[in-house]
Amino acid sequence: MKRLGLLLAWWIGSGTAFAAPDDIDPVKDDKKEHALGGATGAWYDPEDKSAYCRAEADPAVFFGLSGRSLRLEYNIRSQRENTQLPTNYSVAFPVSVSNPAFNGYYSIFPPQNLERHSHLIFWAKGDAERGYPRSFKVEIKDGQTAAGYAVQGLTDRWRRYAVPLREFRGIRDWTNIKEFVIVFASEANRKDGVIYLDDIYFAESEEQNLSLSAEEMTITGPDRPLAVDGDLRDWPKKAWRDIADANRVELGARANKKDAGARFALSWDADNLYLAVQLTDNEIVNNEEGDTLWKGDCLEVFLVPGGTEFTWGDPAVFQLGFAPTSAAGNPGRWAWFQKRAPRNDETRVVWSPDRRAVEIAVAWSFLKMAAGVNRDLGFSLAFHDADARDGTPECKLNWSFGTTGTRRHRVGKLVLR
Numbered sequence: 001m002k003r004l005g006l007l008l009a010w011w012i013g014s015g016t017a018f019a020a021p022d023d024i025d026p027v028k029d030d031k032k033e034h035a036l037g038g039a040t041g042a043w044y045d046p047e048d049k050s051a052y053c054r055a056e057a058d059p060a061v062f063f064g065l066s067g068r069s070l071r072l073e074y075n076i077r078s079q080r081e082n083t084q085l086p087t088n089y090s091v092a093f094p095v096s097v098s099n100p101a102f103n104g105y106y107s108i109f110p111p112q113n114l115e116r117h118s119h120l121i122f123w124a125k126g127d128a129e130r131g132y133p134r135s136f137k138v139e140i141k142d143g144q145t146a147a148g149y150a151v152q153g154l155t156d157r158w159r160r161y162a163v164p165l166r167e168f169r170g171i172r173d174w175t176n177i178k179e180f181v182i183v184f185a186s187e188a189n190r191k192d193g194v195i196y197l198d199d200i201y202f203a204e205s206e207e208q209n210l211s212l213s214a215e216e217m218t219i220t221g222p223d224r225p226l227a228v229d230g231d232l233r234d235w236p237k238k239a240w241r242d243i244a245d246a247n248r249v250e251l252g253a254r255a256n257k258k259d260a261g262a263r264f265a266l267s268w269d270a271d272n273l274y275l276a277v278q279l280t281d282n283e284i285v286n287n288e289e290g291d292t293l294w295k296g297d298c299l300e301v302f303l304v305p306g307g308t309e310f311t312w313g314d315p316a317v318f319q320l321g322f323a324p325t326s327a328a329g330n331p332g333r334w335a336w337f338q339k340r341a342p343r344n345d346e347t348r349v350v351w352s353p354d355r356r357a358v359e360i361a362v363a364w365s366f367l368k369m370a371a372g373v374n375r376d377l378g379f380s381l382a383f384h385d386a387d388a389r390d391g392t393p394e395c396k397l398n399w400s401f402g403t404t405g406t407r408r409h410r411v412g413k414l415v416l417r
Contacts, residue, residue: 038110042072043181044103050079053103053184063123063158063198063211067404070200073130074184075192076101102185104137111143113175117202120149120163121210127194128156136195137183138163142173148183154195162206205253207246211402214308215412217241219266222274226267228359230350232276239265243381243397244280250382250401252394258282260385260395262299268371268416272348272361275301277381279324279356285386289327290341293334296386298323302401302411303362304378305369312407313337317378318367320347324355331355342366373416380411 042055058071078101120140126132132154139148147170149163165174180200199210219239226234244261254260261280268274277299286296294300303318304310310317319336326332331351335342346366351358364371382398400412 038108040107041105042103043106045101048078048080048101051076051101051103053105055105058196061196067198067402069196069198070105071194071196072105072182072184073194074103074188076103076184076188077191100186102183104184105182107180108178109180111176111178112202114165114177114202115174117204118165119203119206119208120165120168120201121161121203121206121208122200123158123160123198124151124154125158125196126154126156127196130194131190132156132193132195133184133188133190136188137185139179139181139183140168140171140177141179141181142171142176143178145170145172146181147171158198162203164206165202204251205249207249207253208251209247209249212248212250212398212400214402214410215400216415217266217412218415218417219268220417221269222267225269226274226359226361228274228348228350228361230352230357230359232265232278232352232357232359235265235267235276239267240278241265241399243383243399248397248399250396250398252385252392252396254385254392254395255282255390259387259390259392260383260397262381262383262397264381264399266379266414270364270371272363273303273367273371275360275362275381277358277360277383279358279383281356281385283387283389284324284355285388286323286325286332287327288323289332290334291336291339293321293323293326293332294336294384296323296384297325298332298384299358300382300384301360301362302378302380302382303367304411305367306378308378308413309404309408309410310378312409316368320362322347322349322358322360324351324358371416376413376415378411379414 042053044051044053053072053074056071057068059068062069080099134154135150135152137148137150139146147168149167151161201210240263242263244257258280259282263278265276266274281297284297286298288295299322301320306316315337317337320342321334323332331349333341333347333349346363348361349358380398380400382396385395387393402410404410
């Protein structure tokens, strides 16, 4: 049920994640195909042996705490550049032909509708040892036309670029986008070098993040027994974490933090993992039940007893949904990977009267794990905000979440103390 942005290079999809090859090998005369059946790799003039571009996955360089990036090594020092050709007028006074070289990287995919998307987002950096261009060009194509944008300000540190799609002025049909291209040419201002790219995707807003930072937090047991009653005043101030900032937006858009925001706190004892959440929401909306509960206002709690990485749908992993209201008129809950609603002895849930605060106790027996000091588990909290009356119908905030493969994902880490 999870929706991601439209991913390129490593993943390509619309509404859900699709996998491209785990590796992108250097391309010579052959072509590499990704999982959607489209070709991806380096492109250059095969008749010019002095200029080249090589594309590969680099497991040693990546954005975040794990993964791999797309490494592009290019050379546009062509032996055919500035060629002197004799003319019929005089061999002694030849004409100079500039004949500049250019090359790059391409990814072709089935037609995608980007009408709801507003930005092309990616992370990029240069290689400090091999050298890198200060700028390069990115292009997208709709099958009839191509439009480009000059990326400026590249350094040897990771930088997030959010390019408004309106900058690609030549595109005529945003319902039929078929190709993403990187070009090294005269605007590269350096004839050879190496750049790295990661998390390349089309987003519905400038805030939207494909991979949220890999977080870790330590939680302690309560000083006194916690009452699961929806009253958050007994939680210590130092226990709270905020997920209202722009770097927590996983998808969609919001008017401001008053439109959608959340903070949370955690604790534990021998029987339960305790979670308190305070929501900021201008409108409580959820007309769903069961496995569609996520479509309205809903908290999603990811719990991974075996670590921080998991396969989507694994019944040993828990994606639990808690909604302040539902189609039945009362708060709703659902366990997607177990395909049922948790029982009361598995999750105790109490919302405040205004439905903007909740306390949850998740039984360790439900998670099939025993609690103990120095034990750890994977965790993330997401808040999906739905609005009916304003111009931002959907926004999702998430504490720590990333995609590492076709159905592989990672969350943050909780350490029990």
